[in-house]
Amino acid sequence: MKQFLVLAVVALVTVMACSDETKVCDQASATDMRIRFKRDSSGIIRDTTMPAVTLYALNMDSIYRKQAVSSVFLSLSPVADSSRFYLKVDTLNTTTPDTLIFRYTRKPNFISPGCGFSTFFSLDTVISTKHTIQSLIVNQSEITSTLNDTAHITLYFGI
Amino acid sequence: MIQRILLFTLGFSILVAAAAAQVKPAAPKTDSVAPKKDSAVRKHPGKALAPVLPDSFYYVPQGLRLGVDLSRIAVKAFQPYRTDVSVSADYRLKKNLYAAAEAGWHTTSHSDTNYTYKGNGAFVTIGVDNNFLKKQDTKERFLFYGGVRYGFAHLNYEAPSYTIYDSYWGDRVKGSFPKTSINAHWMELLIGIKAEVLKNFFLGWNIREKIMISGPDKNSQFPPIIIPGFGNGTKGSQIDWQYTVSYSIPLGDLRVRERRKQENPPPRR
Numbered sequence: 001m002k003q004f005l006v007l008a009v010v011a012l013v014t015v016m017a018c019s020d021e022t023k024v025c026d027q028a029s030a031t032d033m034r035i036r037f038k039r040d041s042s043g044i045i046r047d048t049t050m051p052a053v054t055l056y057a058l059n060m061d062s063i064y065r066k067q068a069v070s071s072v073f074l075s076l077s078p079v080a081d082s083s084r085f086y087l088k089v090d091t092l093n094t095t096t097p098d099t100l101i102f103r104y105t106r107k108p109n110f111i112s113p114g115c116g117f118s119t120f121f122s123l124d125t126v127i128s129t130k131h132t133i134q135s136l137i138v139n140q141s142e143i144t145s146t147l148n149d150t151a152h153i154t155l156y157f158g159i
Numbered sequence: 160m161i162q163r164i165l166l167f168t169l170g171f172s173i174l175v176a177a178a179a180a181q182v183k184p185a186a187p188k189t190d191s192v193a194p195k196k197d198s199a200v201r202k203h204p205g206k207a208l209a210p211v212l213p214d215s216f217y218y219v220p221q222g223l224r225l226g227v228d229l230s231r232i233a234v235k236a237f238q239p240y241r242t243d244v245s246v247s248a249d250y251r252l253k254k255n256l257y258a259a260a261e262a263g264w265h266t267t268s269h270s271d272t273n274y275t276y277k278g279n280g281a282f283v284t285i286g287v288d289n290n291f292l293k294k295q296d297t298k299e300r301f302l303f304y305g306g307v308r309y310g311f312a313h314l315n316y317e318a319p320s321y322t323i324y325d326s327y328w329g330d331r332v333k334g335s336f337p338k339t340s341i342n343a344h345w346m347e348l349l350i351g352i353k354a355e356v357l358k359n360f361f362l363g364w365n366i367r368e369k370i371m372i373s374g375p376d377k378n379s380q381f382p383p384i385i386i387p388g389f390g391n392g393t394k395g396s397q398i399d400w401q402y403t404v405s406y407s408i409p410l411g412d413l414r415v416r417e418r419r420k421q422e423n424p425p426p427r428r
Binding site for chain 2: 075117
C-alpha cells in the first residue's frame with residue numbers, strides 16, 4: 001500500500017508540473033551590460049564607489065543621475081550596431097565627462113515560452129575618452145540573459 | 160540531471176523490490192505434469208541419482224493490446240497550446256515479457272504579444288515491459304510492470320513573428336525565425352500498472368523518466384518549445400505520465416515452459 005501512495009504522490013507532482021509555461025516569465029530576460037569601477041588608491045587597485053555617477057546614452061534619458069554607485073548597468077541599442085554613452089562620475093565642474101563607445105553584433109535569442117525573445121550582444125570594440133577613465137578591460141564580451149557576478153567591463157579611474 | 164537519473168533508478172529499484180517481496184509465488188497449473196517414474200534410478204540401480212522430472216507446460220492468454228493515452232487530454236487542459244494524440248500497443252512475448260510501443264502526433268500553436276510559434280511532428284517509441292506481478296491464476300492479466308523505451312521524434316517548428324521590447328531605447332525589434340526541422344532521440348524508464356476492468360478492456364497508468372540522448376542544440380538561438388513524445392524542448396530529462404485505456408485482441412494462448420530443477424543427491428557418507 002505504501003508504495004502505491006508514493007506513486008500517487010509522484011503522479012500528482014507530475015500533474016502539477018504540467019503548468020502553462022507560456023503564462024509565466026520566470027527567467028531573466030534582460031541583457032544589460034554591467035560596468036564595474038576600480039581606482040588606484042595609493043598604488044593598490046581596488047573596487048571603488050564613485051560619488052555622483054551620471055550616465056545616459058547620447059540624446060536619451062538618464063540611466064543614473066548623480067548616484068553613488070560602484071557599478072552600473074546599461075542597455076545597448078537593440079536597433080543599431082553601436083551605442084554611445086555619457087559618463088560623469090562626480091559633480092566637480094573641473095572634471096570633464098567621458099564618452100564610451102560600444103561596437104557590437106546583435107542576435108535574437110529565445111529565452112523561454114513565457115519570456116519570448118531577447119537580443120543578445122557580442123562586443124567587438126569598446127572605446128573611451130581618457131578624461132577621468134585611465135583604462136578599461138573587457139572581461140566578458142558576450143552579453144546574454146545569464147546572470148553572473150562578473151562585470152562585462154571594468155573601468156579604471158585615475159581621480 | 161545525473162542526480163535525477165540516480166534518484167529515479169533508486170526509486171524504481173525500491174518499488175520493484177517491494178512488489179516482488181509482497182506477492183506470493185503461485186504454483187502454475189500444469190497440463191502435463193504427471194511425473195514419470197524415475198527411469199534414471201532404474202537404469203543405474205547401484206547409484207543414488209536425483210529423480211529427473213519432466214518440464215511442465217501451461218498456457219497464458221496471448222493478445223495484442225491497443226490503447227489510447229487519455230492523459231494527453233489533461234495536458235491540453237493545463238497547456239492549451241499543445242495538442243497531442245498518443246496510442247500504445249503491446250504484445251506478449253514470454254510469460255512476463257511484453258514488446259511495447261507508442262506512437263503519436265503533436266502540434267504546438269501559441270500566440271501572444273511577444274511572439275507566435277507553430278510546431279508539429281510525430282514520434283515513436285519501442286521497447287519492452289516486464290511484469291513483476293506473480294499470478295494466482297494463469298489466466299489473470301493484471302500487470303505491475305517496469306519497462307524501457309527508445310524514443311524518436313521528428314518535428315518542424317517556426318516563429319512566424321516575434322517582437323522584442325526595449326524599455327530604455329523605446330524600440331520594438333521585430334523579426335521571425337524560419338521553419339526548422341530536427342530529430343530527437345531519447346530513452347525512457349517507466350513503471351506502471353494495468354488492470355483488466357472488463358473482459359479484454361484494460362485501464363492503466365504509468366510514470367516515466369525521459370532522458371534525452373540527442374536533440375536540439377543547447378546553444379541554439381531558437382530551440383523548440385515541445386518535442387513530440389518527449390515534452391519540453393530545452394530540458395535534458397523530465398518526468399511524464401500516461402493514463403491508458405486499451406483493448407486486448409485475443410490471439411490464442413502462449414505456451415509457457417516451466418523447467419524442473421534437478422534435486423541434488425544426498426551426500427555420500
